[in-house]
Amino acid sequence: MGLLAGVIVVVAGVRRLGRAVTYIPWPVIEGFTLGIAIIIFLQQVPAALGTEPRPSTNALVAAIESLPTVSWPEAAWALGIVLVVAAVMVFAPRIHKLLPGSIIAIVLVCVVAVAQLPVATIGELPPGLPMPIVPERTFDTMSPLIGAAFTVAALAAIESLLSARVAASISDTGPYDADRELVGQGTRVGGIRLLRGHCPPRGRSPAPP
Numbered sequence: 001m002g003l004l005a006g007v008i009v010v011v012a013g014v015r016r017l018g019r020a021v022t023y024i025p026w027p028v029i030e031g032f033t034l035g036i037a038i039i040i041f042l043q044q045v046p047a048a049l050g051t052e053p054r055p056s057t058n059a060l061v062a063a064i065e066s067l068p069t070v071s072w073p074e075a076a077w078a079l080g081i082v083l084v085v086a087a088v089m090v091f092a093p094r095i096h097k098l099l100p101g102s103i104i105a106i107v108l109v110c111v112v113a114v115a116q117l118p119v120a121t122i123g124e125l126p127p128g129l130p131m132p133i134v135p136e137r138t139f140d141t142m143s144p145l146i147g148a149a150f151t152v153a154a155l156a157a158i159e160s161l162l163s164a165r166v167a168a169s170i171s172d173t174g175p176y177d178a179d180r181e182l183v184g185q186g187t188r189v190g191g192i193r194l195l196r197g198h199c200p201p202r203g204r205s206p207a208p209p
Contacts, residue, residue, distance in 0.1 A: 004145060006190025008153035009160075010183050018178025021161040029162050036159070048082055049075045050119065077119045081112055152189075160185035 012018070042059035046052065046066040054065040085105040092101035112119065160181050168176040 002152070003190045004142065004149035005152040005156060006186045006188070008149060009157050009186030009189060011186075012153070012157060013179045013182030013184075013186060016179050018157075018161060018180075018182045021158075021165055021178055024162065029166060032158075032162050033166050036163075048078050050078055074118050077117055081109065081119060085109065153186075156185055156189050157182055 039059050042063045045063035046054070049066060049070045051066040051069045054062040056062040056065065085108065088105045088108065089101040092099040092104055161178055164176045164178065164181045
């Protein structure tokens with residue numbers, strides 16, 4: 001389904017359908033962006049506190065259910081790092097506009113990981129890129145997925161275009177190419193599906209041969 005959704009998004013970009021985002025009013029874009037920010041924040045709560053995420057599709061419920069299992073002495077380290085990262089990202093550009101706050105924050109987190117401080121990590125990364133897997137392509141296997149693929153494609157396209165529009169409005173890089181965004185997003189969605197067959201679950205390393 002992911003591969004089919006990626007193809008749909010790429011076709012939409014090639015057909016220059018990205019201009020449709022210009023008809024979406026700003027209140028909708030602001031609400032969409034705020035919703036994404038809240039969901040991302042809630043999804044990171046279990047990881048920041050060093051607990052296993054609960055099996056729930058609701059990010060708020062999963063965040064709340066993770067609190068009783070928190071080891072607060074260890075979580076204090078994680079929360080402290082979160083505050084330091086947030087402070088660096090906010091205040092570094094104010095010290096000098098050329099200071100890349102996000103990159104500095106990433107470097108600091110890497111130093112924390114190398115120093116092996118008592119904070120939870122997502123695990124080891126695979127030693128290399130997996131080989132792509134082309135899923136079975138028959139009418140019987142793909143026809144039930146067409147409706148869901150269009151839904152995923154629409155969500156991926158809207159998310160990409162609205163995020164690009166917001167980013168363009170707060171940066172001085174000039175206008176963005178909506179159709180290029182769609183082609184890039186579709187390629188990413190399809191590529192992830194091709195590679196996912198070999199990727200281990202997050203937080204786990206592939207088993208040795």
